[in-house]
Amino acid sequence: MSGLTMLVPRRPSQARAGYGFFALDGIGLVVFVAGPALLAIAIGLFDVDGFGKVEFVGLDNYRLMARDQLLWKSFGITATYVALFVPLAFVVSLCLALLTRRDYPGVGLVRTALFLPNVISLVVVGVLWKFLLTDKTGAVSSILAPFGLGDVSWLSDTALALPTLVLISVWFLMGYQMLIFLAGLQDIPQDLYDAATVDGANYWQRFWSVTWPALRPTSFFVLVTSLVNAATGVLAFDLIYVTTQGGPANATSTVIYYAYQQAFLYGRFGYAAAISAMIVAALIVVTGALFAATRGGAIR
Amino acid sequence: MSEPPRNPRGAAPPLLTRRAALGGLTALGLGSLGTGALTSCAPSNADELAFWNFIGPGGTSQEQSDWIQRLAAAWNADHRPKVRLRYVPNADYLNGPTLQTAFSANHGPDVFMLSPGDFLRYHNAGVLADLTPYLNATVRADYLPGALDSRTFEGRVYGLPMESEPLALFYSTEAFERAGLSAADVPRTWDQLLDVADKLTTARRFGLVVETNPGYYQNFTWYPFMWMGGGSPLAADQRRSTFDSKATVAALRLWQEAINRGLAPGRPQGSGGNDSISNLAAGYCAMQQVGIWAIGEIAELAPDFRYGVAPLPVPEGGEELTCAGGWALCANAKGRDPDAAARFVAWALGGSDAACIERSRQWNTKVKMTIPVRDSVRRAAQRQGDFENPAYRLFVDRIAPKAVGEPRYPVEIYRTISDTLQACQLDNADPAASAAQATEAIDTFLSTYDGAPIQ
Numbered sequence: 001m002s003g004l005t006m007l008v009p010r011r012p013s014q015a016r017a018g019y020g021f022f023a024l025d026g027i028g029l030v031v032f033v034a035g036p037a038l039l040a041i042a043i044g045l046f047d048v049d050g051f052g053k054v055e056f057v058g059l060d061n062y063r064l065m066a067r068d069q070l071l072w073k074s075f076g077i078t079a080t081y082v083a084l085f086v087p088l089a090f091v092v093s094l095c096l097a098l099l100t101r102r103d104y105p106g107v108g109l110v111r112t113a114l115f116l117p118n119v120i121s122l123v124v125v126g127v128l129w130k131f132l133l134t135d136k137t138g139a140v141s142s143i144l145a146p147f148g149l150g151d152v153s154w155l156s157d158t159a160l161a162l163p164t165l166v167l168i169s170v171w172f173l174m175g176y177q178m179l180i181f182l183a184g185l186q187d188i189p190q191d192l193y194d195a196a197t198v199d200g201a202n203y204w205q206r207f208w209s210v211t212w213p214a215l216r217p218t219s220f221f222v223l224v225t226s227l228v229n230a231a232t233g234v235l236a237f238d239l240i241y242v243t244t245q246g247g248p249a250n251a252t253s254t255v256i257y258y259a260y261q262q263a264f265l266y267g268r269f270g271y272a273a274a275i276s277a278m279i280v281a282a283l284i285v286v287t288g289a290l291f292a293a294t295r296g297g298a299i300r
Numbered sequence: 301m302s303e304p305p306r307n308p309r310g311a312a313p314p315l316l317t318r319r320a321a322l323g324g325l326t327a328l329g330l331g332s333l334g335t336g337a338l339t340s341c342a343p344s345n346a347d348e349l350a351f352w353n354f355i356g357p358g359g360t361s362q363e364q365s366d367w368i369q370r371l372a373a374a375w376n377a378d379h380r381p382k383v384r385l386r387y388v389p390n391a392d393y394l395n396g397p398t399l400q401t402a403f404s405a406n407h408g409p410d411v412f413m414l415s416p417g418d419f420l421r422y423h424n425a426g427v428l429a430d431l432t433p434y435l436n437a438t439v440r441a442d443y444l445p446g447a448l449d450s451r452t453f454e455g456r457v458y459g460l461p462m463e464s465e466p467l468a469l470f471y472s473t474e475a476f477e478r479a480g481l482s483a484a485d486v487p488r489t490w491d492q493l494l495d496v497a498d499k500l501t502t503a504r505r506f507g508l509v510v511e512t513n514p515g516y517y518q519n520f521t522w523y524p525f526m527w528m529g530g531g532s533p534l535a536a537d538q539r540r541s542t543f544d545s546k547a548t549v550a551a552l553r554l555w556q557e558a559i560n561r562g563l564a565p566g567r568p569q570g571s572g573g574n575d576s577i578s579n580l581a582a583g584y585c586a587m588q589q590v591g592i593w594a595i596g597e598i599a600e601l602a603p604d605f606r607y608g609v610a611p612l613p614v615p616e617g618g619e620e621l622t623c624a625g626g627w628a629l630c631a632n633a634k635g636r637d638p639d640a641a642a643r644f645v646a647w648a649l650g651g652s653d654a655a656c657i658e659r660s661r662q663w664n665t666k667v668k669m670t671i672p673v674r675d676s677v678r679r680a681a682q683r684q685g686d687f688e689n690p691a692y693r694l695f696v697d698r699i700a701p702k703a704v705g706e707p708r709y710p711v712e713i714y715r716t717i718s719d720t721l722q723a724c725q726l727d728n729a730d731p732a733a734s735a736a737q738a739t740e741a742i743d744t745f746l747s748t749y750d751g752a753p754i755q
Binding site for chain 2: 049050051052053070134135136137145150151153155156157158245246247248249250251260264265266267269
């Protein structure tokens with residue numbers, strides 16, 4: 001009951017203030033998230049060509065999805081991107097946080113340098129890496145040429161393009177996630193480490209017995225946000241748009257990029273809306289499962 | 301009526317219940333959406349014609365940018381409503397969402413540029429104004445044979461072409477010399493194309509550049525290779541697909557081999573395979589399949605670069621031909637003032653007065669260096685000796701006469717060809733199996749297609 005008590009303000013003025021604070025986010029959510037989301041579900045039931053044609057087609061768009069091989073391929077690409085990106089970004093940023101948690105000379109500079117990619121626009125990041133990864137003449141090819149890797153086509157080889165984008169995404173996001181982990185690490189009482197040390201625990205034992213369990217809520221937050229970011233294309237879309245445009249041979253066409261192509265390049269807005277609705281449904285299932293599996297990141 | 305609920309502590313209920321607050325927010329949100337929808341219907345300035353293009357002001361080519369600004373200024377000097385130019389960068393105009401988004405929001409430009417490849421999508425949606433009433437019979441007869449075909453439906457004209465832009469093979473003279481090759485070694489067959497590209501490929505340069513970015517442009521550049529051996533996506537009656545043919549499979553295999561053997565990059569530089577400056581002139585490749593516009597580009601942006609031009613190589617027993625694109629001006633039938641927009645387009649390119657002829661001559665032969673599509677413009681250019689540049693002369697005399705206009709396939713056919721081409725070129729898919737699969741997909745689409753004739 002204590003939770004309920006907290007939700008009910010004691011005085012009308014407090015209620016007004018509370019709803020006032022809520023209104024700022026609430027209006028934004030309704031106008032920019034809930035409204036368009038409901039609209040997208042509705043549009044998914046129509047044939048909308050982008051030139052004014054709106055014709056009710058029921059579930060035809062959803063039936064079309066079932067036999068659209070490129071769509072299923074794009075779901076597969078998205079799943080691969082998520083499967084590669086989420087754990088890699090998690091491990092890299094946690095390692096960086098552990099390496100930079102202690103105060104030593106220059107640690108501020110190191111943290112700043114690691115966080116720096118995150119303050120650059122993703123479009124600029126895409127252009128930068130596109131330039132660095134130019135076949136034959138790019139900086140990466142030039143550096144790797146002595147090792148026989150000068151002819152590797154990082155962004156136009158169907159086997160390498162997606163992993164390359166994953167690495168760029170990790171490079172971009174690792175500084176941000178590192179900061180989240182650093183905040184989590186600072187919340188762990190020093191007493192626990194001292195007690196573990198007195199008990200004779202070595203570094204790994206302290207990590208697995210103290211750090212890892214105490215970081216569970218932070219880890220849950222990092223996992224959920226990076227999962228949602230990866231699946232919805234918050235990171236990947238900009239990179240793909242700038243560097244590969246879904247290519248080579250649709251090898252980097254994630255489902256969000258595919259929906260974008262359907263709507264804005266081919267004028268199939270109804271179909272794109274139906275795809276978007278499916279993505280949201282899939283995300284609800286995945287994040288719900290993650291929430292249930294980790295009990296919301298609660299410390300046991 | 302039920303009594304209002306009390307909170308557990310018996311305090312006075314809050315002034316706003318959660319339900320009321322959420323209801324209010326929803327109404328506010330929907331209201332905002334509604335207001336937005338209403339304002340989006342209102343014209344921003346009814347006294348102007350919005351003319352969207354990828355030329356200027358502020359485009360990559362100063363000369364082209366100046367030309368289009370002169371065009372707008374000439375109209376604005378003694379016509380109303382005035383024309384207002386809006387520059388959309390080339391890559392966005394070709395493969396980006398800007399134009400489509402504008403039409404989706406009912407804010408499409410009054411005048412815009414359209415390629416033949418995208419014609420049917422806009423025409424079938426009813427957004428292309430009929431320009432026929434604004435053209436006199438003399439002017440229509442002045443257009444060279446075939447020039448209006450891809451912009452015509454049932455005898456009505458829906459776009460006026462600015463130019464014809466055939467594709468050819470450009471090569472770096474310096475790269476040839478360094479490889480011990482001469483003009484006599486310029487490839488004439490597909491086998492020679494791969495062999496010569498192999499000789500020209502070095503650790504820091506590709507022998508050849510063909511387009512690899514998916515899109516209308518890539519299809520446009522691949523079509524001539526398909527046609528040379530007699531291939532076509534559609535039968536003459538347009539009721540079934542003939543994409544699964546020996547000629548098509550050979551053309552798919554040629555582009556695949558160029559990539560697989562490391563002779564061509566998987567990703568051209570700059571804006572792509574249409575960019576002669578970032579690829580050929582920059583030394584990234586020794587040969588490049590590109591259009592006639594490269595002559596003007598190189599003259600303006602890399603004037604010291606030495607190059608040669610040759611017709612596209614042909615397969616054994618094939619026919620020498622190429623594909624010619626070219627942008628057209630169109631008027632938006634659902635715009636703010638379709639009549640004025642159509643008048644502007646007809647005035648800009650479809651007039652019989654000396655100023656219009658000269659304007660087109662300047663664009664075709666001085667500014668962009670493309671092939672004129674009107675007989676009067678061509679004759680004026682010949683009188684002025686405009687075709688003296690050897691590369692330009694080769695296009696006019698030999699390449700352009702063998703050019704086939706860019707087809708206007710519906711997006712479903714275009715996309716099927718694009719996916720097939722991408723899969724074979726960059727994902728090593730089997731050309732024969734891919735062609736068979738594409739034929740099936742095109743046949744499925746044709747069985748339900750009821751739009752304008754495709755070719």
